[in-house]
Amino acid sequence: MDAMTGHELVSVPGGRVTLSDRRTQRSWAVDVAPYRLGSVPVTQALYARVTGERPSAAHGDRLPVEGVSWWDAARFCNALSAREGLTPVYRFHDGAADGDGDGDGGGLEWDRSADGYRLPTEAEWEHACRAGTPGPHYGPLDEIAWYRGNSDGRIREVGGRLPNPWGLYDMLGNVWNWCWDVYDAEVYGGYRVLRGGGWFDEHWSCRASARRRSHPTFRVDDVGFRVARPAAD
Numbered sequence: 001m002d003a004m005t006g007h008e009l010v011s012v013p014g015g016r017v018t019l020s021d022r023r024t025q026r027s028w029a030v031d032v033a034p035y036r037l038g039s040v041p042v043t044q045a046l047y048a049r050v051t052g053e054r055p056s057a058a059h060g061d062r063l064p065v066e067g068v069s070w071w072d073a074a075r076f077c078n079a080l081s082a083r084e085g086l087t088p089v090y091r092f093h094d095g096a097a098d099g100d101g102d103g104d105g106g107g108l109e110w111d112r113s114a115d116g117y118r119l120p121t122e123a124e125w126e127h128a129c130r131a132g133t134p135g136p137h138y139g140p141l142d143e144i145a146w147y148r149g150n151s152d153g154r155i156r157e158v159g160g161r162l163p164n165p166w167g168l169y170d171m172l173g174n175v176w177n178w179c180w181d182v183y184d185a186e187v188y189g190g191y192r193v194l195r196g197g198g199w200f201d202e203h204w205s206c207r208a209s210a211r212r213r214s215h216p217t218f219r220v221d222d223v224g225f226r227v228a229r230p231a232a233d
């Protein structure tokens with residue numbers, strides 16, 4: 001399998017990560033168990049191979065898939081799991097397997113005992129992005145990320161910038177990544193967390209700690225995702 005499809009997984013060690021939110025000035029520590037994460041965002045080629053669909057605005061097999069909702073990403077994870085003979089992680093209720101359930105994600109449950117593909121949690125994403133580095137970026141931004149300052153106003157093929165110390169590409173820039181978590185239920189309801197920054201964002205959005213939110217039904221041309229799985233036995 002081509003390593004640059006979003007399908008190759010990198011083993012991520014466990015650890016502790018401190019998340020923070022600039023809006024609320026809140027920070028909180030999370031312990032992260034070992035797991036595996038896609039070396040790059042899911043590409044259009046892989047998405048089409050698994051679903052038969054090409055939803056993205058820009059076209060190219062090695063471009064990250066974008067224009068996919070949080071629900072779309074969850075359905076993809078289950079489809080990829082089934083394709084490989086793994087136990088699907090997500091359980092859909094109230095017709096959500098074909099639609100968007102209640103819209104906010106309430107029609108979807110995570111079976112944590114399953115061995116299939118899933119979206120990373122927000123803590124897993126930031127822990128993997130930092131890869132043991134202390135600053136806002138794991139290297140000089142122009143060398144590791146596609147963002148407004150160097151993307152020429154368009155999405156770019158995955159793996160075109162340098163990886164982080166753990167071998168993960170495009171953790172910053174190119175496309176925002178959907179995460180499993182609800183952003184702030186009291187204020188924004190079921191809006192889900194986005195991480196990483198995108199090709200159209202200024203440098204301050206492409207930071208390991210930067211958080212963004214979107215409704216789980218929204219499809220945007222700078223939002224994609226990468227897959228996670230449990231740690232290898």
